[in-house]
Amino acid sequence: MVTKKIALLPGDGIGPEVCRQAVKVLDAVAERFGHRFEFSSHLVGACAIDATGNPLPDETLAACRAADAVLFGAIGDPKYDNDPTAKVRPEQGLLRMRKELGLFANIRPVTAYQALLKHSPLKSDRIEGTDLVIFRELTGGIYFGEKGRNADGSAYDNCTYSRPEIVRIANLAFQSAASRRKHLTLVDKANVLETSRLWREVVRELAPQYSDVTVDYLFVDNAAMQIITNPKQFDVVLTENMFGDIISDEASVIAGSMGLLPSASVGAEVAVFEPIHGSYPQAKGKGIANPLAAILSAAMLLDHLGLTAEAALVREAVDEALTNQILTPELNPTAPYTTEQVGSYVAFWI
Amino acid sequence: MVTKKIALLPGDGIGPEVCRQAVKVLDAVAERFGHRFEFSSHLVGACAIDATGNPLPDETLAACRAADAVLFGAIGDPKYDNDPTAKVRPEQGLLRMRKELGLFANIRPVTAYQALLKHSPLKSDRIEGTDLVIFRELTGGIYFGEKGRNADGSAYDNCTYSRPEIVRIANLAFQSAASRRKHLTLVDKANVLETSRLWREVVRELAPQYSDVTVDYLFVDNAAMQIITNPKQFDVVLTENMFGDIISDEASVIAGSMGLLPSASVGAEVAVFEPIHGSYPQAKGKGIANPLAAILSAAMLLDHLGLTAEAALVREAVDEALTNQILTPELNPTAPYTTEQVGSYVAFWI
Ligand SMILES: CC(C)[C@H](C(=O)O)[C@@H](O)C(=O)O
Ligand SMILES: CC(C)[C@H](C(=O)O)[C@@H](O)C(=O)O
Secondary structure, three states: OOEEEEEEEEEOOOHHHHHHHHHHHHHHHHHHHOOEEEEEEOOOOHHHHHHHOOOOOHHHHHHHHHOOEEEEEEOOOHHHHOOOOOOOOHHHHHHHHHHHOOOOEEEEEEEOOHHHHHHOOEOHHHHOOOEEEEEEEOOOHHHOOOEEEOOOOOEEEEEEEOHHHHHHHHHHHHHHHHOOOOEEEEEEOOOOOHHHHHHHHHHHHHHHHHOOOEEEEEEHHHHHHHHHHOHHHOOEEEEOHHHHHHHHHHHHHHHOOHHHOEEEEEOOOOEEEEEOOOOOHHHOOOOOOOOHHHHHHHHHHHHHOOOHHHHHHHHHHHHHHHHOOOOOOOOOOOOOOOHHHHHHHHHHHO | OOEEEEEEEEEOOOHHHHHHHHHHHHHHHHHHHOOEEEEEEOOOOHHHHHHHOOOOOHHHHHHHHHOOEEEEEEOOOHHHHOOOOOOOOHHHHHHHHHHHOOOOEEEEEEEOOHHHHHHOOEOHHHHOOOEEEEEEEOOOHHHOOOEEEOOOOOEEEEEEEOHHHHHHHHHHHHHHHHHOOOEEEEEEOOOOOHHHHHHHHHHHHHHHHHOOOEEEEEEHHHHHHHHHHOHHHOOEEEEOHHHHHHHHHHHHHHHOOHHHOEEEEEOOOOEEEEEOOOOOHHHOOOOOOOOHHHHHHHHHHHHHOOOHHHHHHHHHHHHHHHHOOOOOOOOOOOOOOOHHHHHHHHHHHO
């Protein structure tokens, strides 16, 4: 029996409605196991800009720091979509949150669920049995380097990586590999980039500490092909921020639906759990948003709190929903269930 | 009847053997149409390092400059593969060639050939009918920015783009779109990168000059999903160097085989035509390398020389080989033909 503070950042679009289902499931877990989860809800993204002018209010940041874990929905609103140059944008809230909370590792498991094989654009025999996890560096690289315009009108973005930035996430990835199929693949562009050469050096230096883990090195262009032609070859994939953004979204097609993919963004003190899908504003309030990615993010949150039996139970309940086709319309167009119904079904199984 | 100088840079691995088939086909074209193609062969890549210590000897560069077009094979040798930090590497020859010859636009058409649908990892109904072309900027961005190490051991790579660098390739891409299905998609990361915001600005400024072309903007992570889930939505895709490297290799899986994809790298004065596949050293000398990508690169070369009827004939001959399954083992494992045989068959049809 534990008591844990969970900060909820539902955000925009379908964020609030999928978060609600995750909370429902966490409530069921608390009841079943006699835990106490104390939820508090905070603004982030477009709704935070509307209310406060700031996509990440100080109050929200403080609440994240005070919490044992953070559950995040999604951010983004169409009114900002066509203007990536606007001064204040929802994404800035996300990027600042990562930086301020030191969320240096974004962890994304990708599984090819049997029940969803037919939904993937990839042929079933290529993806069946895929079980990989991507470790994307999240607070460094070209995302956070100096950027701007020169007097001659040219633009620049600088990409920098320090050894400690690489060491900390590489250690996490090695540990994960050691607990899984003992295979780590570093994705880089070491034939062109100096930062990639540093990534390779650091990973090579750390490798002897994880002597049972086999390490492979793959150039990012090749990885972009391999991950869809033969995803089963991968166990743990480690990469820098920008490559991770691209490769992890690409890999999401393996699952057949973005609506099923959870993620964790972890730092030294705080960890944030969120579905990888966006705010999908067109679906807002229609009851058609798939809550399973948010629910599986809650399962990762439980693991993070050390509640592994609880996490396993949530995953089993999700498997029940998949097996019995208790699914939202994108996965079950003929006999669809609503967001609420899918959430309740999973909660019921806890 | 024309006389043209073609510089051959066969390179390493299977480069020479596939180039030979392209030359065979060009010879057949010359005979049939009464043209004269003067070929000269030059070193590049690992073989150039072995012979001269330099992956791109001055003699080779001078020959490219003096030629009407360049046909390139592939570069790379396993002895350099595991050491991207080696001082002299085959890739440096490629990168220097691009820079020295000012090859600012890499153009890659991607077609889903009916006869090859079964070879793609993607489901046929998703890719059937795909006909897109990627314009990748090739001499700027993070590839050619300042890079190095700082005193504290950190590494950096700078990404810079000037307006003129973007304008010249954007104009090419717009012109291509105007002659095709009139749809241009800019792939960038304008929600994070300043260089991407400049790309968007420039493309927006140019758009009114091509008023019949519809322009879309897609973030690169989304593009990495879209290009495999729904490739038919694309006509012309325009992007910067690093994103183009990743997206174009990813898109190659649509064709079912790297062995079929040609490319052109064009500059203000010289243009280089090359298959997108690598040097595939394991296959060298075995007669199993697919020469069709090199042959289709020769077709692009003919187009570039203004010989469009000749180019069309080469493509028809390749279609004959595909329809009649006169293909190397990766595409026809049960009744394979050799590299030489496939080349001769295509030449025969000219
Ligand atoms: C919204 C955007 C800034 C963000 C990123 O690129 O990191 C998103 O794509 C993600 O992957 O979380
Ligand atoms: C070999 C490498 C430097 C090169 C690149 O990244 O440009 C290759 O991947 C390509 O796409 O031609």
